[in-house]
Amino acid sequence: MNMNPILEEILIKRSQQKKRTSPLNYKERLFVLTESMLTYYEGRAEKKYRKGSVDIAKIKCVEIVKNDGAIIPCQNKYPFQCTQQGSMGEES
DSSP states (O other): OOOOOSEEEEEEEEOOOOSTTSOOOEEEEEEEEOSSEEEEEESOGGGOEEEEEEEGGGEEEEEEOOOTTOOOOSSSOOOEEEEESSOOOOOO
8 A cells, every 4th residue: 555645735624513513614734645545634744643534445426515605714715525435534
């Protein structure tokens, strides 16, 4: 399994709002794409704290998210979401 990064970029991640009372918020995360995983980290590149990952082999669907006129708080406005088999690999 090749773990060499194909791309590393700071992206804006929207909260999952697991509870109805959770506020909708956006946070910057460092995303790292390899041949097998899309992993995201909190903090700067030199202080990586892994927050979650997506196994590329388990992705079933990637689609553009319609924002229905809501404001997306970033310069590059290309929201997407992916669906995968099983859980999203979030760490507790």
